[in-house]
Amino acid sequence: MAILSNSQASEEPRLDKPRHIKYWTRCLKTLLPHQYTGNDSNRLYLAFFIIGALDLLGALDSVPSAEERRDHINWIYHCQHPDGGFRMWPGTDFGPRATKDNALWDPANIPATYFALVTLLLLEDDFKRLRRRETLEWLPKMQRPDGSFGETLIDGQIEGGLDPRFGYCAAGIRYILRGLHTGPLALHGSKVNDMDVDSLVRCIRLAEAYDGGIADLGFHEPHAGYTFCSLGALAFIDRLEVSSQSNSTKPTGPSSPNAVIAWLAYRQTELTDPDAGIESEFAMADHESEANAGVSKISKLQQRAKVPAHQTAENSTGVTIFDLLVDGAGMSGRTNKVADTCYGFWVGASLHLMGQPGLYDHAALRRYLLGKTQHPILGGFGKFPGDVPDLLHGYLGLAALGLSGCDEVKELDANLCLSKDAHLRLPGLWESWQLSSAGV
Structure with missing residues (x-):
């Protein structure tokens, strides 16, 4: 990569929008790199990243033709399971050869169903082919007695992890298909039961850590991704608490909303080298005088919100060319970890959900993403400075910019992790299903 001149280095880094559009167009219309072969059975989430990125860049109306958009929608419905929900890809669909014996090889999938619904929303589908009643009947069957959700249902047994990623997707499916309506629904002459909302809340609270973050399970290390999924699930079911x-x-x-907010605020850091020392202005909070006891923790955090954890030149053992050229601060996912592109979204969106978007330095995050992890040749975003782009970090990098005020990216809905434009289509669907926002 060419070394930038002093005048170029002093300029605010900007999104190379044409290059990003070219990257995502290539992902949509040509074969993905061979590294994605192992994700062949997870195509729906890859499709969401590609379609969602083009939407955030304002290119979804121009890159795929009208015929291609119809083909994309038809492909998603090809993944729909006859008993409700969606598969991650059509490869397990036995079609006319399906039997009770081979059904265990072709289950619907909780994350796949969420990705299918939000991608259909992005593509402006009318949802008329959606097996809505079957999906809403299937959803409560995916919840365990402890309130957690699994991934698939095989021979009546819930399979998959226990962590809040599945709770987030389940709550998101519920939100899209029934709004905030709680309790049984009458659909096509039959009663459809709701999930156990109270149980899901208790499950999430059991995973709260002593320092304010939220983990996958109780007594585990908190993680920004799990924290977002937990807060997002609570928001979807209208049980998110932002005030004590x-x-x-x-x-x-x-x-403890304040504890979660404080933990999230501490995640912004300039540390990009895992072997470097750090000087953190945030660390001073633990040693402040009792004279400040009357000042709320939130007020203190707001006073220091512009001072992220700083990696000094003398303490760094592996400064990259990106660090020398750009002054920026990304987000880390766990305590004492380096910045990573995707946490710009996980942490930033969590703070937005908690009603505290001012507790991180938006400009510093933009400089980190645009100056350090934006790929200067291929477009897209990598995980760390200098990394090649990938779909997950490419999309979440754009999503973080959509929250932090980048003019070149559409505004993001923090909870659904897609553009606000796409979210605005939901009330029309609810009205057609007689689920007006005023009536839920």
Whole structure:
């Protein structure tokens, strides 16, 4: 890569939008790199990243033709399971050869169903082919007695992990298909039961860590991705608690909103080298005088919000060319970890959900993403400075920019992780299903 001149280095880095559009067009219309072969059975989430990225870049109306958009929609419906929900890819569909014996090889999938629904939303589908009743009947069957959700249902047994990624996707499916309506629904002359919302809230609260973050399970290390999924799930079911002053009579979470907000605010860092030392202005919070005890923790964090954890030149053992040229601060996913592109979204979106978007330095995050992990040749974003781009970090990099005020990217809906334009189509669907926002 060519070394930038002093005048170029002093300029605010910008999104190379044409290059990004070219990257995502290539992902949509040609074969993906061979590294994605192992993800062949997870095509729906790859499709969501590609379609969602083009939408955030304002190119979804121009890159695929009208015929191609119809083909994309038809492909997604090819992944729809006859008993409700969606598969991650059509490769397990036995079609006319399907039997009870081979059904265990072809289950619907919770994450696949969420990705299918949001991608159809992006493509402006009318949802008339959606097996909505079957999907809503299938969804509560995916919830365990402890409130967690699995991934698939095989021979009546819930399979898959216990972590909040599945709870987030399940709550998102519920939100898209029934809004905020709680309790049984009458659909086509039959009653469709709801998931156990209270149980999901209790499950999330059990994974809260002592320092404010949220983990996959109780007593595990908190993680920004799990924290976002937990907060997002709570928002989808209208049980997110953003203030300790709540008088709600229903179970809500997190149990300590201020602790979660503080943990999230500490995640912004300039540290990009795992072997470097750090000087953190945030660390001073633990040693402040008792004279400041009357000042709320949130107020203190707001006063220091523009001072991310800093990696000094003398303490760094592996400064990259990106660090020398650009002053920026990304987000880390766990305590004492380096910045990583995707956490710009996981952490930033979590702070937006908690009603504290001002507790991170938006400009510093943009400089980190655009100056350090934006690929200067291929477009897209890599995980770390100098990395080649990939679909997950490419999309979440754009999503983080959509939250932090980048003019070249559409505004993002933090909860659904897609553009606000796409989210605005939901009320029309709810109205057609007689689920007006005023009535839920």
